[in-house]
Amino acid sequence: MVGSSRADHETASVEPGQDLLIVGFGNDLAGDDGVGLEVVRLLRRWPRPSGVRVEEGGSDSLRLPGLWHGEARVWLVDAVVSGRPPGSLLRLGHEEILAVPQRHATVHHLSLPESLRWIFLAYPPMAAVRYELWGIEPLRVGLAAGLSPPVADAACSVASALRRALADRVSGAVGLPA
Numbered sequence: 001m002v003g004s005s006r007a008d009h010e011t012a013s014v015e016p017g018q019d020l021l022i023v024g025f026g027n028d029l030a031g032d033d034g035v036g037l038e039v040v041r042l043l044r045r046w047p048r049p050s051g052v053r054v055e056e057g058g059s060d061s062l063r064l065p066g067l068w069h070g071e072a073r074v075w076l077v078d079a080v081v082s083g084r085p086p087g088s089l090l091r092l093g094h095e096e097i098l099a100v101p102q103r104h105a106t107v108h109h110l111s112l113p114e115s116l117r118w119i120f121l122a123y124p125p126m127a128a129v130r131y132e133l134w135g136i137e138p139l140r141v142g143l144a145a146g147l148s149p150p151v152a153d154a155a156c157s158v159a160s161a162l163r164r165a166l167a168d169r170v171s172g173a174v175g176l177p178a
Contacts, residue, residue: 020071020074020075021052021054021067021068021074021075022043022053022077023036023057023067024036024039024040024056025076025112026038026057030143031141032079032086032136032140032148032151035079035138036076037056037058039077039134039136039159039162040077046163052166053069057076061076061110061115065126068126070125071129072129072130073131074130074132075132075133075162076112077133078133078135079136079137079138080137082137086139086150087150087153089135089158091132092132092135094132097113097116097133098116136154136158138151
């Protein structure tokens with residue numbers, strides 16, 4: 001079951017007219033670490049509103065500036081180890097992401113939040129972007145192909161939730177009820 005750090009019934013929203021970039025991070029050869037990539041692949045199967053791009057970020061979050069084309073909002077999808085049951089969702093808003101401390105003292109393996117802090121220094125325009133993280137708790141991360149069943153289910157759930165949020169954006173843009 002997918003849980004959330006926010007109210008369970010809260011859904012993400014994008015204001016009509018704002019550009020949005022959705023980036024999935026991960027490594028397909030590291031088991032559940034590939035969940036972010038799977039979510040964006042699922043999203044690519046569905047039509048998206050104008051102004052929404054979906055990209056695979058690979059396993060290096062410092063690639064984000066090369067994927068960014070000036071979007072006002074960036075939604076990130078990645079495996080996040082938080083100690084919750086496998087397949088759980090941890091949604092973090094902009095300030096929550098940036099408040100996560102760097103847990104190790106090497107620049108060779110930066111966490112996503114630490115990468116964002118470095119990106120803001122190197123690419124000041126990206127500091128104005130509003131970020132949201134959709135983190136999925138992995139069952140196994142290591143040399144293995146494919147997602148575990150609870151994480152594969154969570155990938156489908158997150159892709160569906162993102163699709164609903166994008167549909168709400170389209171409805172809001174044309175004045176239709178969501």
